[in-house]
Amino acid sequence: MVQKLENLKESPSQTAGPYVHIGLTPNFSGITGVYDADLGTKMLGDAPKGERITITGRVLDGTGTPLRDALLEIWQADANGIYPGQDGADADVYGWGRCPTDMDDGTFRFETIKPGAVQNRDGTPMAPHITFWIVARGINLGLHTRMYFADETEANAADPVLKRIEHQVRVPTLMGQPQGNGTYLFDIHLQGPDETIFFDI
Amino acid sequence: MTDKTSGLFHRDRSWHPAALTPPYKTSIKRSPAAAPISMPSTLSEDTGPVFTRDILGPQDADLIHNFASEGQSAIGPRIIVYGRVLDETGRGVPNALVEVWQANAGGRYRHKKESYLAPLDPNFGGCGRVITDAHGNYEFRTIQPGPYPWPNGPNDWRPAHIHFSIFGASFGQRLITQMYFEDDPMIWQCPIVGTIPSREAIETLVAALDMRRTVPMDARAYKFDIVLRGVRQTMFENRMEGL
Ligand SMILES: [Fe+2]
Numbered sequence: 001m002v003q004k005l006e007n008l009k010e011s012p013s014q015t016a017g018p019y020v021h022i023g024l025t026p027n028f029s030g031i032t033g034v035y036d037a038d039l040g041t042k043m044l045g046d047a048p049k050g051e052r053i054t055i056t057g058r059v060l061d062g063t064g065t066p067l068r069d070a071l072l073e074i075w076q077a078d079a080n081g082i083y084p085g086q087d088g089a090d091a092d093v094y095g096w097g098r099c100p101t102d103m104d105d106g107t108f109r110f111e112t113i114k115p116g117a118v119q120n121r122d123g124t125p126m127a128p129h130i131t132f133w134i135v136a137r138g139i140n141l142g143l144h145t146r147m148y149f150a151d152e153t154e155a156n157a158a159d160p161v162l163k164r165i166e167h168q169v170r171v172p173t174l175m176g177q178p179q180g181n182g183t184y185l186f187d188i189h190l191q192g193p194d195e196t197i198f199f200d201i
Numbered sequence: 202m203t204d205k206t207s208g209l210f211h212r213d214r215s216w217h218p219a220a221l222t223p224p225y226k227t228s229i230k231r232s233p234a235a236a237p238i239s240m241p242s243t244l245s246e247d248t249g250p251v252f253t254r255d256i257l258g259p260q261d262a263d264l265i266h267n268f269a270s271e272g273q274s275a276i277g278p279r280i281i282v283y284g285r286v287l288d289e290t291g292r293g294v295p296n297a298l299v300e301v302w303q304a305n306a307g308g309r310y311r312h313k314k315e316s317y318l319a320p321l322d323p324n325f326g327g328c329g330r331v332i333t334d335a336h337g338n339y340e341f342r343t344i345q346p347g348p349y350p351w352p353n354g355p356n357d358w359r360p361a362h363i364h365f366s367i368f369g370a371s372f373g374q375r376l377i378t379q380m381y382f383e384d385d386p387m388i389w390q391c392p393i394v395g396t397i398p399s400r401e402a403i404e405t406l407v408a409a410l411d412m413r414r415t416v417p418m419d420a421r422a423y424k425f426d427i428v429l430r431g432v433r434q435t436m437f438e439n440r441m442e443g444l
Contacts, residue, residue: 006290006291007289007290007291007431008287008288008289008290008291008428009213009216009289009402009405009428010212010213010216010217010289010376010428010429010430011376011378011405011406011427011428011429012216012217012218012378012397012402012403012405012406013217013218013376013377013378014218014364014377014378014379014393014394014396014397014406015225015228015377015393015396016364016366016377017364017393018312018314018315019302019310019312019314019315019364020302020364020366020377021312022302022310022311022312022326022327022328023300023301023302023327023328023364023366024300024302024366026302026326026328029311029312029313030311030312030313031268031311031326031327031328033268034258034260034261034267034268034326034328035258035261035328035330036258039252039256061230061231062229062230062231063230065230067231069314073372073375075245075248075249075250075372077244077245083244083245083248084248084250084251085248085249085251086248094250095250096249096250096372103313103314118243118244118245119244120243120244121208121241121243121244126243126245129245131245131246131372133372133375135377136231137227137231138225138227138228138229138230138231138232139220139228139231139232140217140218140219140220140222140225140228140232140396141214141217141218141220142375142376142377143233144237144246144373146245161240161243164238164240165238170235190230190231190232190233191230191231191232191233191234195233195234195235196233197235197238198233198235198237198238199237199238199239199240200211200212200214200236200237200238200239200240201209201212201240201241201242201246201373
């Protein structure tokens with residue numbers, strides 16, 4: 001026998017279910033008067049530095065049908081690659097956004113600024129990217145992925161996370177595609193030939 | 202912030218539900234088929250939004266009253282749910298945002314896509330939130346939700362439950378789960394509970410009735426601790442409040 005380790009086990013995940021909006025975006029779901037506003041709807045203060053962008057897309061199931069009951073959260077650095085809470089961060093970049101997919105057409109939309117490159121643990125830069133987390137009915141454990149910017153060809157080619165992906169043919173599933181006017185399209189495929197890469201972090 | 206961290210403990214995926222769990226039918230077309238790509242956490246997952254108490258309204262942690270008309274209250278068994286948010290090393294997680302949602306005492310949600318014939322309670326909305334104190338403690342008041350039927354198998358019912366969403370200090374700790382109630386026989390018949398591989402893991406989601414924390418002639422108490430992924434070293438102790 002040896003001494004016991006004192007570690008606890010993480011609480012097991014359960015699906016967010018079909019009514020996740022009641023808890024996380026009650027005003028969106030029609031429950032008004034409890035919270036002033038839904039958290040995460042506004043990602044910027046009055047004068048953020050950097051290029052304004054819009055990220056839009058859908059979450060698609062294995063039949064290609066958009067989920068109309070999903071909820072996404074994103075987390076990103078400011079234009080200098082500094083996260084809120086770190087020294088020198090831009091106070092007008094909140095970094096965090098939350099958006100339910102539209103109940104009719106399944107689209108999501110975030111208004112933010114383009115993040116700068118963030119340092120990897122070993123000091124090398126990671127290409128600009130935004131962390132995504134997706135929950136919905138039928139998803140048992142929230143899915144982590146990243147959106148990179150398809151027009152950052154050089155930085156993406158040098159990115160330490162993208163480089164370690166064995167099936168390079170899947171890397172385009174992580175790319176937000178520029179549509180002009182600062183809009184990036186990022187569809188997330190839960191399943192199928194274009195299945196998005198998800199990370200076990 | 203001094204970056205002394207070497208990141209998050211890796212997640213024990215055999216303890217969590219798999220993505221594909223056919224008895225829970227909706228998972229079949231919504232589960233990734235490829236293995237997730239393993240990577241050590243980076244700053245992008247080790248950092249996360251900070252929530253401060255100024256976002257909270259006076260009744261956010263009182264679901265009995267926060268949707269009710271003046272002088273009214275929600276119908277159902279009145280309960281206090283309390284506990285701690287901890288990480289895998291056993292440390293309390295301070296300033297964790299805990300958001301909850303649930304059905305009313307009849308098992309009905311206030312949602313336009315909900316079709317169960319049980320009635321809405323005009324005085325019950327179904328959402329609440331609280332931020333943990335310096336030791337990771339939280340507490341809220343609500344009514345005990347009812348079980349409800351759902352379209353899956355021909356006769357599937359959810360056990361009474363409260364949905365929980367928790368933010369720790371890192372975005373990589375993000376967790377959504379559900380709390381069940383001690384001694385509910387419906388727990389062991391539910392295909393969603395059954396997505397969790399082991400009975401031992403399921404039991405960590407069952408809140409214990411605590412008569413010592415009961416408020417006599419008012420509300421019974423249930424204790425529910427939540428464990429988030431561990432963070433190596435002490436990265437977050439110097440975090441500034443940023444959001
Ligand atoms: Fe539920």
